[in-house]
Amino acid sequence: MSDTSHDTPHLPGPSLWPIGFAIGVACLLLGLVISWIVAAIGAVLAITFGFLWARDVTRSVRDDVPEIEPEARAVADAPSDDTADTTPASLPTYSRTRFLEASTIGLGAAIGAIVTVPALGFMVLPSFTNLEEGKADLGPIDNFPEGTFVIASYLASPTAGEVSRRTAFVRNNGLAEGDKPSFTILYSRCVHLGCPVQPNGPIDEAAKKEVNGVELRPVLAQSFGCPCHGGLYDAEGNRQAGPPVRSMDRYTFSIKDGRLVLGELYAVGNVSGTGANAKISRYPWSTPGTHVDGVEAWLYPIVPSQVTG
Numbered sequence: 001m002s003d004t005s006h007d008t009p010h011l012p013g014p015s016l017w018p019i020g021f022a023i024g025v026a027c028l029l030l031g032l033v034i035s036w037i038v039a040a041i042g043a044v045l046a047i048t049f050g051f052l053w054a055r056d057v058t059r060s061v062r063d064d065v066p067e068i069e070p071e072a073r074a075v076a077d078a079p080s081d082d083t084a085d086t087t088p089a090s091l092p093t094y095s096r097t098r099f100l101e102a103s104t105i106g107l108g109a110a111i112g113a114i115v116t117v118p119a120l121g122f123m124v125l126p127s128f129t130n131l132e133e134g135k136a137d138l139g140p141i142d143n144f145p146e147g148t149f150v151i152a153s154y155l156a157s158p159t160a161g162e163v164s165r166r167t168a169f170v171r172n173n174g175l176a177e178g179d180k181p182s183f184t185i186l187y188s189r190c191v192h193l194g195c196p197v198q199p200n201g202p203i204d205e206a207a208k209k210e211v212n213g214v215e216l217r218p219v220l221a222q223s224f225g226c227p228c229h230g231g232l233y234d235a236e237g238n239r240q241a242g243p244p245v246r247s248m249d250r251y252t253f254s255i256k257d258g259r260l261v262l263g264e265l266y267a268v269g270n271v272s273g274t275g276a277n278a279k280i281s282r283y284p285w286s287t288p289g290t291h292v293d294g295v296e297a298w299l300y301p302i303v304p305s306q307v308t309g
């Protein structure tokens with residue numbers, strides 16, 4: 001450390017980088033709520049402006065290191081030695097002000113990382129660890145009698161346990177286009193605010209089956225109702241009454257070795273026709289309360305995201 005008696009006050013010049021950094025962080029946090037694209041843009045802005053800001057702040061420390069003249073000493077009686085290295089050492093030194101400045105920035109960054117990284121991990125990691133959710137094997141297709149809805153209750157993530165239990169209404173439509181099995185598979189979550197939709201019709205409890213954690217109960221349902229705010233859907237999942245903003249969400253499916261396997265969830269604007277002949281307006285899955293078509297989809301383009309469970 002050097003003598004600081006001649007230090008001049010260190011006043012960093014005005015910079016726009018902190019403002020850009022703040023905008024990037026705000027964008028990142030907003031993106032975590034509404035969209036991964038916005039979050040990615042925010043992360044890029046925050047990292048870029050943060051780097052520029054840090055470079056600006058530390059420039060004086062990096063570039064303007066004063067050197068102290070080596071101490072001059074008379075060596076009158078020193079023995080003459082041609083091999084001795086008489087070049088004085090030139091060591092970089094820092095003033096106390098700069099040392100404290102760099103320490104404060106470094107300590108602040110370390111504390112910020114300690115606080116932020118675990119919180120970000122808890123927010124972001126579940127999105128990558130629950131990728132298999134929804135790929136449920138509902139068992140042999142023989143368990144689904146043609147023309148009848150079956151309430152299928154399954155664990156979307158067996159390792160997570162009962163908290164991941166989901167319900168789908170599955171109807172075997174017979175064969176489509178000659179030889180392709182057709183199923184209508186509606187997700188039970190209401191597309192108004194997410195309450196569990198119930199089938200309007202008697203459940204045949206005597207015919208209940210449970211295989212590999214999947215519970216199957218046939219039901220004579222011609223419509224579906226939501227108990228929360230009176231939402232009503234027809235047998236194709238079209239909204240009939242109440243506040244739901246679109247038709248019931250559906251699952252894609254595949255048949256593997258004679259077994260019905262659920263695929264991705266997707267949102268539905270409208271369904272015309274029925275069963276295997278239905279024409280479905282399909283959209284990427286979106287949260288309950290989100291309009292996927294019509295004028296409303298333009299008026300309310302951004303909605304909070306949430307997990308599909």
Ligand code: FES
Pocket residue numbers: 190191192193194195226227228229230231242243244
């Ligand atoms: S949550 Fe279903 S009608 Fe409101």
